[in-house]
Amino acid sequence: MRRPLRTHGYRAAAAVALACALTAASQQGAQADLQTLTEVQAKLQSLYHDAEVATDKYNAADGKVTAQSKRVSALNAQIRTTEVKLTRLTTLAGAAARAQYRGGGVPAELQFALASDPGQALDNAGLALQAQQNTQNLLTNLTATKSALRTRTDDAAAELKRLRTSRRAMAAQRRTIEQHIAEAKLLESSLAAKERQRLADLEKKESDQAQAKWESTGILKKVGTDATTAGQKAIAFATKQIGKPYVWGAEGPDSYDCSGLTSQAWLAAGVTIPRTSEMQWAQLKHVPVEDMRPGDLIIYFSDASHVAIYVGGGNIISAPRPGRYVYESPAASMQILGVVRPDA
Known part of the structure; x- marks a missing residue:
């Protein structure tokens, strides 16, 4: 059973109401009144996903120019x-x-x-x-x-x-990105500390469950464990970036978005790959998930809007979303679309 979202005091409740109102203004069909933590989580994921899609489109347009x-x-x-x-x-x-x-x-x-x-x-x-x-x-x-x-x-x-x-049209979407990020941050900040912790715990629980289900298929007994020399260099680069903040459109050296991190990691290994996750999915060699090896890139979601580098042991390094930092996490914590190999 879903537990109702509890806030502490009138000001916290007002902040949640304001966040919901702003969200509804920019998202057609969004519910104006988020009543449960799972709904808050779903709304946050939707906002950040939309922001990442728009980011990818802007990066692609900028690259073409x-x-x-x-x-x-x-x-x-x-x-x-x-x-x-x-x-x-x-x-x-x-x-x-x-x-x-x-x-x-x-x-x-x-x-x-x-x-x-x-x-x-x-x-x-x-x-x-x-x-x-x-x-x-x-x-x-x-x-x-x-x-x-x-x-x-x-x-x-x-x-x-x-x-x-x-690109000017994409720049207009850039403003939409910033609005989405601001809405998501407002929504998160409106939660009391206890509720934010519950939300983080819920996210981790779902991530762990998804990872456990994935590993129960025996996938880790099938995937490769040895990276190529170039793959090792790409992983080493990504590892050094852990702790740096996510910034949309960034490709280092102080901050990254998801594809900025993967493209720069492989550039450090001497391999030039497309800038965006969508182009990485479209242009790099596809390999079956069970045949992937450390250094390969895992593409997420049906629209290829997110990417991470597989580092072995069932884990990835990625720049997850605004407000977060480059970190190592379970590979199956998000919906896997497929795997591509930069040094094929």
Whole structure:
């Protein structure tokens, strides 16, 4: 049977009511009056999950803008290099034409007739004609290259503009993230110390039960126990971050969000992986849970909104959510979607 949520005094009750009202304002269909600890827990989990999803989307949008900006810069650099070559070649071609003019402008036929060595004159004329033709061909090719580069750059710039617009939309969601986090913190802080402890105990109990159920399948007898050299380095990095705070969008060195921690851990091992948990799930090699080994990444929830690094012994290291710190915890304390391997 669910026990009713008890608070101490009128001010604590008012704080809970305010937290519930704010939650209802931003979450359609949310109940305005949370009456039990399990409902409080469910609401907190929903708020933090929504915040993590929005965080992942913003990180992905920001990453695309950064990559596209580099692409546009690279294309502009290619255009500048081509323009320098065109200018230099055009100058050389003009100088050659002026030199020929200063040479008297005598037709090649007459030069051939008057030359003491007609064969040499013919060779010289042929070489000059070939050089002129080569120069003209190069000028034509460079002009076409510049035009093609300009088209590609214009297209890339248009895509960059679209991505920046998308990132602005994600920035608006960023404000929603902050609102969700503030609501969750207000809801937690509204609980009396005794109720917060009961809530923590409830979370731990559910986590332990989920882990026990998972381990009862014999999974730990199947999974690998030895990490690769790169996996060991990734785990060592993650371990050193224990105790650092969760901050959405952060990727170190002083704070992390979930995918910021895993991406930086593997970067420390010399392996570059996607920035967000959703992209890590989409792009890295999938391995069956029973075949995972330390260093692999466990992806959580059906929308791949959370990720942690498996460190062996049935445990993970992760940056869990706002208000918490990087820590080691049971691998099955959350809904496992699957496992990916960065060093496949």
